[in-house]
Amino acid sequence: MKIAITAAGATLDAPLDPRFGRAVNFILYDLDSGKFEVIDNLQNLEAAQGAGIQAAETVARAGADGLITGHCGPKAFRVLAAAGIPVYNTSVATVAQALEEYREGRLVPARSADVEGHWA
Amino acid sequence: MSEGVRIAIASGKGGTGKTTVAVNLAWSVHEPVQLLDCDVEEPNAHLFLRPEIQRSETVSIPVPEVDESRCDACGECSRLCAWHAIVSLKTRPLVFPDLCHGCGGCARICPLEAIREMDRPIGTVETGVSGPVNLVQGRLNIGAPMAPPLIRAVKARAHGSGLVIVDAPPGTSCPVIAAVRDCDFLVLVTEPTPFGLHDLVLAVDMVRELRIPFGVVINRAGMGDDRTAVFCRNQNIPILQEIPDDRRIAEAYARGRIxxxxxxxxxxxFQQLLAALRAAAKKG
Incomplete structure (x- = not known):
């Protein structure tokens, strides 16, 4: 099972990026093997519109079974929901801390977007 | 003037005086002239012209609607759409109408003809008269982020003859391109400030890429420094007119006066500017 986490860097110590659509990177972490890969989000960082949707497509195509991020807007949430990917909102500082929260069962799937589009 | 001449008034930076120049030029013609207010996010030429609006038409763009009973989730539509307005992840497509540019590609590429196009209103085009000025203005609906189709609808109402003045939106992005494309001459209105110059440089790059002949009008001349004038001289850009930094102009503007x-x-x-523009547009 793989989980995607928005990250401002490329390691597990990296700060968790609170943005989804305009996150710097997605870290796709394999909970079974403990390995991870880094997927950059360069094309979206400068997109005028549709960044959340495209980020959701990226995460879904990468095979994520869940997403941990700071905030997720309505369009991205709709795509993730259609792809069957639960969204977990968190306010912890790093990717590693977010994974720890997830493993300990402290994260619950969001029932809706928690911010409007273009919130940041 | 028998043949139609189209002059666009644009600027990199907002608030430099595009509308002031456009309205006062139109008012200086003293014969039938058309003013197209293409700043559809905030059309304001009407505040000065106070026209009697004679027609108001809704402008729509075609957006996809998916017949889910026909769709097999092949994803062709999603792969085609550069705007992510239709998204399929091995699922029935999701449609995001406010991102759709109305190109119709998804409906055409769908192998099962499961997509049909529905009109989605994005704004209105209003036509009115104020003295010798025929005003056409676009007004984008609140929350509709798609200005270019509405701008094209405004421009489609341009007369084929006489002088047509196009008041463009500020900046250098898609709505500006839609407004100034096909114009015979373009005026960049700027102000002699660092911000004005910074955005003028961007606008000059844009106009050169579009290959439209152009010149500069410096508004509020005397308030800043001479770097804008030096830039124009070094780049061989004609300075068509300078409008002085006169508080009384600002006061007239604030009262909605021409x-x-x-x-x-x-x-x-403004007569001199008009004559210079007519001569320049003729030369092309």
């Missing part, structure tokens, strides 16, 4: 009416001493300044 400068050449409120301050008749500026009539010759």
């Amino acid at each position: 400068v050449v009416e409120a301050l008749p001493e500026y009539q010759s300044l």
Whole structure:
């Protein structure tokens, strides 16, 4: 099972990026093997519109079974929901801390977007 | 003037005086002239012209609607759409109408003809008259982020003859391109400030790429420094006119008055600009 986490860097110590659509990177972490890969989000960082949707497509195509991020807007949430990917909102500082929260069962799937589009 | 001449008034930076120049030029023509207010996110030429609006038409763009009973989730539509307005992840497509540019590609590429196009209103085009000026203005609906199709609808109402003045939106992005494309000559209105110059440089790059002949009008001349004038000289860009930094112009503007009416001493300044533009547009 793989989980995607928005990250401002490329390691597990990296700060968790609170943005989804305009996150710097997605870290796709394999909970079974403990390995991870880094997927950059360069094309979206400068997109005028549709960044959340495209980020959701990226995460879904990468095979994520869940997403941990700071905030997720309505369009991205709709795509993730259609792809069957639960969204977990968190306010912890790093990717590693977010994974720890997830493993300990402290994260619950969001029932809706928690911010409007273009919130940041 | 028998043949149609189209002059666009644009600027990199907002608030430099596009509408002031456009309205006062139109008011200086003294014969039938058309003003197209293409700043559809905030059309404001009407505040000065106070036209009687004679027609108001809704402008729509076609957006996809998916017949889910026909769709097999092949994802062709999603792969085609550069705007992510239709998204399929091995699922029935999700449609995001406010991102759709109305190109119709998804409906055409769908192998099962499961997509049909529905009109989605994005704004209105209003036509009105104020003295010798025929005003056409677009008004984008609140929350509709798609200006270019509405701008094209405004421009589609341009007369084929006489002088047509296009008041463009500020900046250098898609709505500006939609407004200034096909114009015979373009005026970049700027102000002699660092911000004005910074955005003028961007606008000059844009106009050169579009290959439209152009010149600069410096508004509020005397308030800043001479770097804008030096830039124009070094780049061989004609400075067509300078409008002085006169507090009375700002006061007239703030009251919604046309400068050449409120301050008749500026009539010759706009007449000169008009003559220069007509000569320049003819040369092409």
